[in-house]
Amino acid sequence: MREEEVLRRTWAEIDLDALAWNYHAARRRIGPEVRYLGVVKADAYGHGAVQISRKLEELGCDYLAVSSLDEARELREGGITGPVLILGHTPPEMTAQLLRWNITQTVSALAKAEAYSEAAQAAGGTLRVHIKVDTGMSRLGFLVRDGHFTDGVQAIARACALPNLEPEGIFTHFSCSDSDTPSDRDYTTEQFRVFTAVLDALAQGGRRFPLRHCANSGALARYPETFLDMVRPGIALYGGDRDAEAMGMRPVMTLKSCVSTIKILDPGTEISYGRTCRTEGRRRVGVLPIGYADGLFRGLSNRMSFWTEAGPAPILGRICMDMTMADLSDLPEVRVGSAVEVFGTHQRADTLAEMLDTIPYELVCAVSKRVPRLYLEGGQVKERSLRIMA
Numbered sequence: 001m002r003e004e005e006v007l008r009r010t011w012a013e014i015d016l017d018a019l020a021w022n023y024h025a026a027r028r029r030i031g032p033e034v035r036y037l038g039v040v041k042a043d044a045y046g047h048g049a050v051q052i053s054r055k056l057e058e059l060g061c062d063y064l065a066v067s068s069l070d071e072a073r074e075l076r077e078g079g080i081t082g083p084v085l086i087l088g089h090t091p092p093e094m095t096a097q098l099l100r101w102n103i104t105q106t107v108s109a110l111a112k113a114e115a116y117s118e119a120a121q122a123a124g125g126t127l128r129v130h131i132k133v134d135t136g137m138s139r140l141g142f143l144v145r146d147g148h149f150t151d152g153v154q155a156i157a158r159a160c161a162l163p164n165l166e167p168e169g170i171f172t173h174f175s176c177s178d179s180d181t182p183s184d185r186d187y188t189t190e191q192f193r194v195f196t197a198v199l200d201a202l203a204q205g206g207r208r209f210p211l212r213h214c215a216n217s218g219a220l221a222r223y224p225e226t227f228l229d230m231v232r233p234g235i236a237l238y239g240g241d242r243d244a245e246a247m248g249m250r251p252v253m254t255l256k257s258c259v260s261t262i263k264i265l266d267p268g269t270e271i272s273y274g275r276t277c278r279t280e281g282r283r284r285v286g287v288l289p290i291g292y293a294d295g296l297f298r299g300l301s302n303r304m305s306f307w308t309e310a311g312p313a314p315i316l317g318r319i320c321m322d323m324t325m326a327d328l329s330d331l332p333e334v335r336v337g338s339a340v341e342v343f344g345t346h347q348r349a350d351t352l353a354e355m356l357d358t359i360p361y362e363l364v365c366a367v368s369k370r371v372p373r374l375y376l377e378g379g380q381v382k383e384r385s386l387r388i389m390a
């Protein structure tokens with residue numbers, strides 16, 4: 001497929017200079033001593049895990065994190081050689097693969113630690129692990145709150161003493177560090193207090209960890225006291241949310257489409273599935289080759305506008321699987337072939353996320369595999385990737 005043909009449909013521009021900008025902004029915040037773990041799970045929030053990881057390594061990022069063994073392997077096969085942490089579960093039966101690919105595994109319970117330890121002994125290797133502590137997210141992790149404190153600390157100490165495990169790190173995850181309401185601030189402060197109490201109790205028993213980490217993007221923006229040895233931001237790196245904007249970061253992804261056809265519709269014409277839109281006057285209507293199968297949420301039907309250089313082009317009727325109609329009546333400059341922006345530099349993903357009562361994470365992750373990613377650096381297209389052709 002020739003590049004022009006790809007560009008005539010829908011594509012996502014990934015601005016690697018914006019990624020560098022965001023990385024440096026985060027670096028200035030955390031200082032030179034604190035390590036930086038870039039979260040590249042879910043195909044780097046839809047941006048392309050291998051390309052983003054390569055750039056992060058080049059920028060001096062210390063660690064990368066993904067959610068599964070498959071994602072970790074994709075990085076290794078893509079030539080990423082630095083440390084990679086799996087934040088989620090890996091079946092202990094796959095320990096040999098963790099060793100083979102030199103991947104760090106999260107350990108979230110004593111029984112898991114025992115299973116990894118046995119499997120690592122059988123495979124004749126030592127598995128690098130990070131202990132996950134549940135301080136209030138109630139997802140993965142050793143229970144340590146309230147009445148569970150003493151048992152939890154003991155279980156962690158026992159897990160760390162098992163043969164063929166190298167406990168390199170310990171971490172927890174905040175559930176509401178991106179919120180400014182007083183009760184959420186109290187909750188985050190309490191999560192951090194419990195985490196440091198666990199660290200202190202373990203240190204008293206002689207167990208210290210080189211990498212203690214807990215700060216996600218919300219904490220990077222609000223709680224410098226939580227940076228410890230390493231921070232772990234995801235969305236901020238991609239410049240996708242309000243916190244990122246407040247920290248001076250820029251959106252890395254811009255999703256674009258273009259006008260494939262223009263037609264003049266008579267007054268009273270009904271547009272798209274379900275006839276949810278009826279033209280009042282004569283309308284100049286553009287058909288755009290983007291739909292919910294590309295990641296344009298159908299819930300945005302009749303609500304959002306595409307951004308064009310001449311002004312906003314409101315969506316008319318329902319978003320279809322592969323196409324969407326937009327009103328170009330007031331935008332005579334927009335012609336067949338003109339590019340439009342769905343979200344990114346001019347129209348933030350936040351704005352659309354708010355219309356959908358969701359978060360910008362969901363919008364960037366939803367950009368589907370048939371949408372080519374164009375990697376831009378210094379204004380040039382450096383690389384192009386299309387998942388379904390790979």
Ligand SMILES: *Cc1c(COP(=O)(O)O)cnc(C)c1O
Pocket residue numbers: 039041087173215216217218232233234235236
């Ligand atoms: C996804 C994730 C992060 C990154 O969260 P952001 O809100 O995107 O900064 C950090 N830590 C863990 C454990 C995660 O699962």
